[in-house]
Amino acid sequence: MPMSREDIFRSVQETLVDALGVDDDEVSAEATLKGDLGAESIDFLDIVFRLEKSFSIKIPRGELFPDDVLSNPEYVENGKLTPTGLESLKAAMPFADFTKMEQDPDISKMPDLFTVDTLVRYVDSKINT
Amino acid sequence: MRWFWIDGFEAFESGRRAVAFKNVSQSEEHVHDLFPGFPVMPPVLMIEGMAQTAGILVGEAREFREKVILAKIRLARFDRRVVPGDRLRYVAEMEIINDEGAATTGEVFCNDQLMGRVDLFFSHVDKNMSGLKFPEENFVFTKQFMSLLASFRSGFKTAPQAPQKAESLS
Numbered sequence: 001m002p003m004s005r006e007d008i009f010r011s012v013q014e015t016l017v018d019a020l021g022v023d024d025d026e027v028s029a030e031a032t033l034k035g036d037l038g039a040e041s042i043d044f045l046d047i048v049f050r051l052e053k054s055f056s057i058k059i060p061r062g063e064l065f066p067d068d069v070l071s072n073p074e075y076v077e078n079g080k081l082t083p084t085g086l087e088s089l090k091a092a093m094p095f096a097d098f099t100k101m102e103q104d105p106d107i108s109k110m111p112d113l114f115t116v117d118t119l120v121r122y123v124d125s126k127i128n129t
Numbered sequence: 130m131r132w133f134w135i136d137g138f139e140a141f142e143s144g145r146r147a148v149a150f151k152n153v154s155q156s157e158e159h160v161h162d163l164f165p166g167f168p169v170m171p172p173v174l175m176i177e178g179m180a181q182t183a184g185i186l187v188g189e190a191r192e193f194r195e196k197v198i199l200a201k202i203r204l205a206r207f208d209r210r211v212v213p214g215d216r217l218r219y220v221a222e223m224e225i226i227n228d229e230g231a232a233t234t235g236e237v238f239c240n241d242q243l244m245g246r247v248d249l250f251f252s253h254v255d256k257n258m259s260g261l262k263f264p265e266e267n268f269v270f271t272k273q274f275m276s277l278l279a280s281f282r283s284g285f286k287t288a289p290q291a292p293q294k295a296e297s298l299s
Contacts, residue, residue: 045229045250061229
């Protein structure tokens with residue numbers, strides 16, 4: 001059932017308010033899950049479960065939150081993503097905005113890739129294709 | 130040390146729903162610890178009671194092959210105090226279960242009155258803990274713990290029976 005971006009955003013917003021115990025005005029499109037909304041690792045799993053339920057989609061392990069990039073030595077060097085690593089990550093996450101990572105591919109900044117908008121775009125790609 | 134926060138099961142539907150009960154007693158240490166002189170069942174231990182009820186439901190759904198640990202309390206609220214003499218009932222329902230873990234919703238009854246809600250999130254720890262190592266054996270579902278479900282399944286009556294008419298003694 002196709003949904004507009006607005007509707008997806010509202011539903012994702014509600015999911016994050018429930019999962020993270022934040023107010024809805026804190027859940028803006030650019031808010032980062034970890035930095036701005038205080039999400040921890042178990043919250044990411046909870047968010048996946050809730051998104052699957054809200055949107056009736058299946059989110060295979062590693063599709064939304066890829067967990068193998070940082071452990072691959074070809075992708076990371078001296079705390080930064082290599083060009084191969086960056087390309088690989090972009091291919092794995094076409095729904096994320098890599099503008100800031102392209103300017104500074106510091107792996108400690110990777111959590112900032114996960115904004116509310118990243119989730120909205122991911123859900124959009126799953127339900128509207 | 131025995132860490133039982135439920136006394137037994139009243140119902141168990143594999144993969145769907147579990148109902149456990151607990152009798153609150155004056156002789157339990159913990160009812161006197163929260164507010165000295167004012168015995169009350171600590172809410173955190175009612176959350177643990179629900180965690181045990183729901184945890185066994187989640188574990189049994191995969192034949193206790195997984196190490197199921199409580200990872201997140203999604204929601205916990207209680208609308209009244211519980212005191213010695215009260216009887217608690219935990220009704221846990223499975224919301225979702227997969228390789229990574231499970232989510233449950235739960236209602237808490239005191240003396241058959243709905244007074245609480247506890248929604249939990251469990252992790253299947255071997256599948257989840259990014260490189261951490263855990264012991265091979267399932268340290269979650271110990272023999273002591275499993276005896277609660279075994280008693281229920283064997284038909285051993287831990288739930289209260291309807292009162293019988295007293296026979297004449299003459």
